[in-house]
Amino acid sequence: MAASPAVDNSSVAADQLKAFIERIERVSEEIDGLAGDRKDIYAEAKATGFDVKALRKIVALRKKDHAERQEEQAILELYQQALGMD
Structure with a gap:
């Protein structure tokens, strides 16, 4: 060495x-x-x-731009629909 x-x-x-x-x-x-x-x-x-969990989620969302939030929301809704969660 x-x-x-x-x-x-x-x-x-x-x-x-x-x-x-x-x-x-x-x-x-x-x-x-x-x-x-x-x-x-x-x-x-x-x-x-x-609700602290909700506050943390909002803080995380506010760090992202509008387009990124919309894209994540659209994917989440698509997955929920595919799983029959709507």
Whole structure:
């Protein structure tokens, strides 16, 4: 097995690498915090009486453009008809 190349801690590349890693770590912490916030919002909506599963579905649908939503709906209806679910 070949040894990994040594990194000179005083090199500019090592400083850049460290800066990238630290930025990634900060963003990851922010993402974790925002995910916790999102969880709290869903919990609050549920406590108010809203159906969280429906809310999640609507959020997912709103991320898609109109044409994509229409195509998915048409395919879903076609499959439901084929299965006698209409």
